[in-house]
Amino acid sequence: MKITLPGIIHIMLSLLLIFYAYINRDPMVFAISLSFVLIIYYEYTSFTEAVKAIDKVCIKRELEKKVSNELEEVVMKIIIENGSDITFPRVILKDIIPQLVSSDPAKPVFSIVIPSKSSLAIEYKVKPLVPGVHDFQVFDVIISDVLGYFYENVSIESRDSLVVLPLYSSTSIDVKSLQRMMGIALKGKAIGGAFELANIRDYVVGDDTRKILWKIYAKTGKLMVREDFGETRAKVLVLIDMKKNLWSIGEPPNTLAQIQLRYARSLIDYLVRNRCTVDVALCSGLVPKVARNFEEKTIESLYNIMSVLPVGGGCESPLSVFIDSVYHLGRVPEFYDIVILVTNPLSLVTESIDSLNSLMETFPGKLVVTIPRYRYDEIVEEELLKNFLKSIATIIERGGIGLVISEEEMSVTHRG
Structure with missing residues (x-):
């Protein structure tokens, strides 16, 4: 007191x-x-x-939804239930929100009266500024008498989490160079219809006779049919390399972590829309979180991936940790037509060449390294950056497919 x-x-x-x-x-x-x-x-x-x-007063929170996009407003409802016979004439309730969440009002502090044997609710809005898991944990409550002569400060726990998905570009992402590389790598299974013919196989009863290759039949006497794009799906594994330090590069809502996550989501969305079979691994902590067949339940899969990435968290292991994710997915390396690593120059410079080589050895001739567009020249001298990227491209081309630098702008403007 x-x-x-x-x-x-x-x-x-x-x-x-x-x-x-x-x-x-x-x-x-x-x-x-x-x-x-x-x-x-x-x-x-x-x-x-x-x-x-006060022990008979229950304060709990209810989020309007458990998953949202970054910069999307979500209604927070605070429910106060007083099971005692005592009226609390003067209570100041303060919700302690996570650091990278804004609110309306700017400070969620409410002065209330709690009658005996009553229940009341307060609503306000929160807006997550970055993707990841935002944990709401505690209320600060100040109890006072009517005239405000005495007061007691108590903390009441009420936990809830909001999983925030990165923003994405649904139509304008520039993947022409990636598409070209994938078209070569997939041998007819290129996304976006780059090749009409996807495969040739033996005829079986029930096949469309219009797809029989009669010229081959005339030469070999064997009935063969063609499979066009749409009947064969490219099998793609997306590896998202998230390091902790990316959150401190730049300012919200355009930290390098956010840019990279937006680019990864946009890339996954593009692959799903183009009928690829997509598996995803996101490294958070020591091991990656994996999601199989992203194309079947895209939002649910994205939620599962992001639910293990706390705001400010990231991968604490080298790139080679992604090798085991293939087996966690119940696959083998040979299953995939192409493997896309989403990373950035600042993360690559901390990796050993052996770690990158181990990925290329596991997926020989299938690895594409993609880098989102960012203001790297404000962090690293431009000439050094160019030379480093050239060196990385040379290494990747020896055992993989190549290096792709996105031209798509993933930054957003936010006010309030």
Whole structure:
């Protein structure tokens, strides 16, 4: 229990009045001083009863939804249930929100009265500024008497989490160079219809006779049919390399971590829309989180991936950790037609060549390294950056497919 300055002034004034009444033998002043004492006594007793009854007050939170996009407003509902017979005449409730979440009002602080045996609700809006898992954990509650003479500060836990997905570009992402590389690598299974013919196989009963290759039949006597694009899906594995330090490069909502996650989501969306079979591995902590067949339940799969990435978190292992993710997916390296590593120059420079080589050895001739567009020249000298990227491209082309630098702008403008 703590006493406020008005409470101290009230007590001091009461003592002075008592002293004055005693010295001057003034019954009127004595009566006034006694009333002052009774007021402070009543405030004290009612306050102590409220403090004892706080355990019977339940405060919980309910988010409008458990998953949202970054910079999307979500309604937060605070439910207060008082199971005691005590009325709390003056309560200040403060919700302690995560650092990278804004709110409307800017400070979620509410002054309320909690009647006995009652339930009430407060609503306000939160807006996550970055993707990942945002944990809401505790309320600060200040209990006071009617006149505000005494107060007690207590913390009440109420946990809930909001999984925030990165923004993405659904139509404009420039993947022409990636498409060209994939078209070569997939031998007819190129995305976006780059090749009409996907495969040739033996005829079986029920096949469309219009797809029989009669010229081959005339030469070999064997009935063969063609499979066009759409009947054969490219099998793609997307590896998202997220390092912790990416969150501190740039300012929200355009940190390098956010740019890379937006690019990864845009790339996955592009592959799904073009009927690829897509598996994804996102490294967070020591091991990657994996999601199989992203194209079947895209949002659910994205939620599962992002639910293990705390804001500010990231991978603590080298790139070679992604090799085991293939087996966690229940696949083998030979299953995939192409493997796309989403990373950036600042992460690559910290990796050993052996780690990158191990990926290329696991997926020989299938690895594409993609880098999102960013203001790298503000962090690294431009000439050094160019030379480093040339070196990386040379290494990748020896054992993989190549290096792709995105031309798509993933930055966003945010106000408020």
